[in-house]
Amino acid sequence: MDNQLTVSSSPHIRADESTRAIMLDMLIALVFPLAVAVYFFGWRSLSLTAFTVTCCVVFEYLYRKLLKKPNSLGDLSAPVTGMLLSFTLPVSAPYWMAAVGAFFAIVVVKQLYGGLGKNFLNPALAARAFLAGFAALSVHVAPLSDPRVPILGSFDADAIAQATPLSYLKPVEQLRLDRLPEEFSWWENLFLGQIPGAIGEVSAAMLLLGGLYLVIRRVITPRIPLAFIGTVALLTFLFPRGGIGGYEYMLYNLLSGGLLLGAVFMATDYSTSPVTPRGQWAFGIGCGLLTVFFRYFSAMPEGVCFAILLMNTVVWLLDKIGAPRRFGRGWTRREG
Amino acid sequence: MFHRFRGGIHPPDMKDATRHKPVEALPPPARVILPMLMHAGAPCEPVVRPDQEVFMGQLIADSKELVSAPIHSPVSGRVLAIDPYPHPNGSRVLSVIIENDGRDTPHESVHPKGSVESLTSDQLLRIVRDAGIVGMGGAAYPTHVKIAAARGKCDTVIINAAECEPYITADHRLMLEAPEEVLGGLRVLMKLLEPKRAVIAVESNKRDALDALRRTLPGKTKIELTALRTRYPQGSEKHIIKSVTGREVPPGKQPTDVKCAVFNTDTAAALHRAVTTGQPLIRRIVTVSGSAVANAKNLDVRFGTPLIDVFNATGGFREPPAKVMTGGPMMGAAQHDLSAPLVKGCNALLAFAEADVPLPGNEICIRCGRCVRVCPAHLLPIYLYMNERKNRLRELERLHLEDCVECGSCSYICPGRLHLVHSMRTGKQKLQDAKREAG
Known part of the structure; x- marks a missing residue:
């Protein structure tokens, strides 16, 4: 033979799967909630998202360039982080803050730990937690107020700020539960997304649609979202607060706030969630328990972000105890 | 009836290239190279000398070790040399090189051994051993050793006809064209092992093979024909046992520990021929396929035929192959020297064009699970x-x-x-x- 034959270890064929294709599916799934955000919050939500994505891409490129590591932009993981980060911000968030968040997510949380697949905290959520100290992020713009939201520049957020549905439910704040049903309708406001909130969290319908897309494309398994949402649903149904019925209270908890965004897109992040089936169930349940705990007993109106970040730290443990049953051990004798 | 194993994949099966092509006998080459290691276990030692005349089916190498299988001449002719020669395992192995006289004169030892019914179980085991039969699915473990270990210990005998590796259609064609050989081999195994169940297990994408077997079966029989889920690695020994019986072979244990014995389709056919015609294992069916091959075929090839001759017999390469492997694309071994000969465990020869050879890239685990x-x-x-x-x-x-x-x-x-x-x-x-x- 004149030509060189490749000799390598089996297998000699590979599935048509790639990291890039997976991340592309993530981006596609994230477009659903983004579209609703643009509709309800105006173009600034799109420009802020685009800016955050750009920052993530630039920081990733510069970090790897400066440290003479191979360029990793092709895997498309930086844009995914960028979109997820901007989804946790209110539309009124200033651009510089998005840039700070992107730097923290990409450089501190992701690249310093070795890059894609090596970080143990979800970059977008860790950055969001880092930014939580800024007061500007605690106010949320009411939807359909876009005439007052300029695409560029800053504005007086307080003038158009509105409390989020969850903060109504917060016992430590002024309880105005009697006004809730008139202000928010289940369908239009909570399910479709016409509520104050962060860019990507408002539309339950679109988040579920995006999640469904990811499950159908087999990018994620539904274990973590189901366990996460199911745990929150069960606990809030059984132990409602604020004098409303369990069913109503449960729906508020599921449909408003960051639960669906967190359960579908954040808690399923590959790098920071278990790979074993049982570990994934446990992870989802743990996220749910902590979310309810924070929502009930902490000063924060939200709990999803910190719940997921805390669970991120025990992923290795969950995988250790969640390993599948050993083949040939403990099988049940069912003769066919 | 069905038991599922966890996991597995469903790669494109790529079998259409050869699924409908009848097996063609490949004329033996001018010289055959017979490595002393054609099987799993101890290598054989030659029992012939250079220049000695040999006949088709004559014993040319044997071993005293328990786990080994004798080797026979696939042609008649003259021993040219006994030298180290490239082997498909990548090393050089002592090989008996025989010049083919083209006459295929059979050796005197090649004669029918009698009917399965008339032979005792010990006689049958001797025949299996002397015929040099090994597992034809790839592992090439000596069949007589497997049978000896399983005698009196198993209630289920499974013929593994899953053929779950992509491209390969050798067993499929065998079942279509010579179902009586497969069934005959199974009867030999049933006599030797006296199981409660005897199952021929095929993947569901080969129902025509099941039909061919069913037509050949007599009305009253305890042989079961089973269509398994098409899912790689259905043909793995542990997994076909799980699929057929629901049992799992414990870690580090053997199929006999769950009262099972599994044999490949072509192995069964070889057993049948060894008893009915007395022919030892000197040839096998090989699927030649892959994107670099001009004409994909199922060939009946004598052992010792250089791999390059097998390719050339199908019409050579469509384009220069970038990768050649013996066996399937999932578990087969990549080859670098195509002068190496065909050995007993090789059920396929595949040649891939450059476009089909995955390039090494950045290995980055994203923990997708x-x-x-x-x-x-x-x-x-x-x-x-x-x-x-x-x-x-x-x-x-x-x-x-x-x-x-x-x-x-x-x-x-x-x-x-x-x-x-x-x-x-x-x-x-x-x-x-x-x-x-x-x-």
Whole structure:
């Protein structure tokens, strides 16, 4: 033979799967909630998202360039982080803050730990937690107020700020539960997304649609979202607060706030969630328990972000105890 | 009836290229090269001398070791030399090189041995041993050793006709064209092992093979024909046992520990021929396929035929092959020297064009967990990989690396293009080395 034959270890064929294709599916799934955000919050939500994505891409490129590591932009993981980060911000968030968040997510949380697949905290959520100290992020713009939201520049957020549905439910704040049903309708406001909130969290319908897309494309398994949402649903149904019925209270908890965004897109992040089936169930349940705990007993109106970040730290443990049953051990004798 | 095994993959089966092509007999080459290692176990020693005249089916090499299988001349002619020669395993192995006289004069030992009914079980086992029969599915473990170990210990005999590797259609064609040989071989095994159940297990994508077998079966029989789910690695011994009986072979144990014995389709046919015609194992059906091959075919090839001759017999290459392998694309061995001869365990010869050879890229694990999802051995390939890279041998043991069957499902599915199976092999080697040093 004149030509060189490749000799390598089996297998000699590979599935048509790639990291890039997976991340592309993530981006596609994230477009659903983004579209609703643009509709309800105006173009600034799109420009802020685009800016955050750009920052993530630039920081990733510069970090790897400066440290003479191979360029990793092709895997498309930086844009995914960028979109997820901007989804946790209110539309009124200033651009510089998005840039700070992107730097923290990409450089501190992701690249310093070795890059894609090596970080143990979800970059977008860790950055969001880092930014939580800024007061500007605690106010949320009411939807359909876009005439007052300029695409560029800053504005007086307080003038158009509105409390989020969850903060109504917060016992430590002024309880105005009697006004809730008139202000928010289940369908239009909570399910479709016409509520104050962060860019990507408002539309339950679109988040579920995006999640469904990811499950159908087999990018994620539904274990973590189901366990996460199911745990929150069960606990809030059984132990409602604020004098409303369990069913109503449960729906508020599921449909408003960051639960669906967190359960579908954040808690399923590959790098920071278990790979074993049982570990994934446990992870989802743990996220749910902590979310309810924070929502009930902490000063924060939200709990999803910190719940997921805390669970991120025990992923290795969950995988250790969640390993599948050993083949040939403990099988049940069912003769066919 | 059906039992499912966990995990597995569903690669494109690529069998259409040869599924409908009848097996053609390939005329033996001018010279055959017979390595003293055609099987798993101890190598044989030649019992012929250079220049000696040999006949087709004549014993040319044997071993006194228990786990070994004798080798016979696939042609008649003259022994040219006994020299080390390239072997498909990548090394050079002592080989008997025979010049073919083209006459195929059979040796006197080749004659019908009588009917299965008339022979005793011990006589049959002797015939199997003397015919040099080994497992034809790839592992090439001596069949008489397997039978001897399973006698009196199993209630189920399974003919493994899953043929779950992509491209390969050798067993499929055999069942279509000579179902009586497969059934005959199974009857030999039933006489030897006296099982309660005798099952021929085929993947559901080969129902025509089941029909052919069913037409050949007599009205009253205890032989069962089963269509299994089409899912790689259905043809793995442990997994076909699970699919057929629901039993799982415990770690480190053998099929006989769950009262099963599994034999490949072509092995059964070889058993049948050894009894009815007296012909030892000197040839086999090989699927020649792949994107670089001009005409994909199923060929009946004598052992010792150089791989390049097999390719050339199909019309050569459509374009220069970038990768050639013996066996299937999932578990087959890549070849670098096509002058190496065909040996007993080789059911396919595949040649891939450059476009079909995955390029080595950045190996980056994104922890997607697909390897865990597909692993039919219930392992965590991702953690095995990480620990192997860091030489954490105790972790490898704790994660039961030894249970890996090297089916390749994890590497196949990995979007980060990690060489997971290679890492498993390396890890096993490291564990072995450590044990040797310690012990």
